[in-house]
Amino acid sequence: MELWQYDATDLARLIRTGQASARDAVDSVLGRLHKVNPAINAVVRVLEEEARALAETADAAQARGHALPPLHGVPVTTKINVDQQGLPTDNGVVPLKDLIAQEDSPVVANLKHAGAIIIGRTNAPAYSMRIVSDNVLHGRTLNPRDPSVTPGGSSGGAGAATATGIGAIAHGNDIGGSVRVPAYCNGVVGLRTSFARIPSLNPTAAATGRPIGAVLMAVQGPHTRTVRDARLALEVMARGDRRDWRWNDVPMQGPPPARPIRVALVPEVPGGTNHPAQVAAVRQAGKHLQAAGYAVDEVLPPDIERGIELWHEICVTDVLGSLWPAMQKTGDADGIASMKAWLEVKKPVDLATYVAALTEREGLAYRWMTFFQQYPLVILPTLCGLPPKQGADVTPSGQTEVLDSLRAALLAPLLGLPGLAVPVGSHGKLRTGIQIMSMRNREDLCLDAGEVIEAAEGIVTPIDPVRA
Numbered sequence: 001m002e003l004w005q006y007d008a009t010d011l012a013r014l015i016r017t018g019q020a021s022a023r024d025a026v027d028s029v030l031g032r033l034h035k036v037n038p039a040i041n042a043v044v045r046v047l048e049e050e051a052r053a054l055a056e057t058a059d060a061a062q063a064r065g066h067a068l069p070p071l072h073g074v075p076v077t078t079k080i081n082v083d084q085q086g087l088p089t090d091n092g093v094v095p096l097k098d099l100i101a102q103e104d105s106p107v108v109a110n111l112k113h114a115g116a117i118i119i120g121r122t123n124a125p126a127y128s129m130r131i132v133s134d135n136v137l138h139g140r141t142l143n144p145r146d147p148s149v150t151p152g153g154s155s156g157g158a159g160a161a162t163a164t165g166i167g168a169i170a171h172g173n174d175i176g177g178s179v180r181v182p183a184y185c186n187g188v189v190g191l192r193t194s195f196a197r198i199p200s201l202n203p204t205a206a207a208t209g210r211p212i213g214a215v216l217m218a219v220q221g222p223h224t225r226t227v228r229d230a231r232l233a234l235e236v237m238a239r240g241d242r243r244d245w246r247w248n249d250v251p252m253q254g255p256p257p258a259r260p261i262r263v264a265l266v267p268e269v270p271g272g273t274n275h276p277a278q279v280a281a282v283r284q285a286g287k288h289l290q291a292a293g294y295a296v297d298e299v300l301p302p303d304i305e306r307g308i309e310l311w312h313e314i315c316v317t318d319v320l321g322s323l324w325p326a327m328q329k330t331g332d333a334d335g336i337a338s339m340k341a342w343l344e345v346k347k348p349v350d351l352a353t354y355v356a357a358l359t360e361r362e363g364l365a366y367r368w369m370t371f372f373q374q375y376p377l378v379i380l381p382t383l384c385g386l387p388p389k390q391g392a393d394v395t396p397s398g399q400t401e402v403l404d405s406l407r408a409a410l411l412a413p414l415l416g417l418p419g420l421a422v423p424v425g426s427h428g429k430l431r432t433g434i435q436i437m438s439m440r441n442r443e444d445l446c447l448d449a450g451e452v453i454e455a456a457e458g459i460v461t462p463i464d465p466v467r468a
Helices: 008-016 022-040 048-063 106-113 156-164 180-186 212-217 227-237 276-291 304-330 333-345 351-374 396-409 411-415 443-457
Strands: 043-046 075-079 117-122 169-174 189-192 219-224 262-265 295-298 377-381 419-427 430-437
Touching: 008 022, 008 227, 022 043, 022 048, 022 075, 022 117, 022 156, 043 156, 048 117, 075 106, 075 156, 106 117, 106 169, 106 227, 117 156, 117 169, 156 169, 156 180, 156 219, 169 227, 180 189, 180 396, 180 419, 180 430, 189 227, 189 443, 212 304, 219 227, 227 419, 227 443, 262 276, 276 295, 276 377, 276 419, 276 430, 276 443, 304 333, 304 351, 304 411, 333 396, 351 411, 377 443, 396 411, 411 430, 419 443, 430 443
Parallel strands: 075 117, 075 169, 262 295, 262 377
Antiparallel strands: 043 117, 169 219, 189 219, 189 419, 377 430, 419 430
């Protein structure tokens, strides 16, 4: 097996025990990148020279007997919307192509501190607010399983890179599904972390602040091919940074819940259509957990439909509302069309309604936390439908279908909850998939259940892209 095929856990072990070097690992992953990336355009800035130099430094430190951090020598990728010192935080926007970060964002600094070697930057849509990872600056990322459908957004480059073996861990972020949806579309594992679990800020933009919707809902998280790598990446990424006032230092392992652990299964998300393949995936995940001793019931958590509407009332009003003038001025044509269609389908609300939505969100969070006392885990589809076609979101009718499918992904960010996307089953060329949710800071429960499902379904291995 070639080094690019290993997950991060095994690759780190091989390097630590001297069976491979950091230079070997970087060379192998870069070789894989050059072979498959032209077909998918997942990595839009290759850091080859820098990565090789860092690998030489890592090997020299190991030869001198230095203590090795957990990801020593492991190649990873970062997304184009996060600050990385000396590189542009362009976010897929042409006028931002020269916005050079003077320092690392906390999540990038944490990856480096853990010994990871960043070999490239992955693609996203303009301003990271589409389900399609396409922009005029870097072009379109293709889904390696089926180029006619989206690889997801906004971390579509991260998901596609992970699926094809361009690094074992890919950084992403998520305000409405942008880690979990690309994981689903590309058939890999994606972890949306809890509110404030991973420190999150961009020094290039920190002084200007963010809308309250982004403050409450946007988080960082990894794409991986194994659940154990998602656990490892979480531990690495969650290292503290006091510049983020939200960050809280909490244990990775919470108190054990009563046994058997009860699971609320939601195969059909209320309020719209549900594709039979996704319904079947949720029920299959329930069977896997039941076989492992979990107690599984099909039962609805509180007020799902209202929760989805609250996400839109808050985020469409402040996040999209604040981005819309910038998108009109500096975005690309498809990004403008997509956001315009979104704002037509889900209109911003007035101040009184917006404030009331924030208040209602608090009450809904209380009801969900109470529900979690009885059912510590909730399992839903990642999207209610199959991955949308490329460019499906640029018309009001297409955007309506996209948002209908997306509704399953909006509950975790609304309530600040973790969500683990895991492949379950398949549909044609694509994997179907589910997300596992739990109460805040209980990623451990999601990961434990994810490992049970992964053991039954089989570990994800890298794929060769299907040519368009």
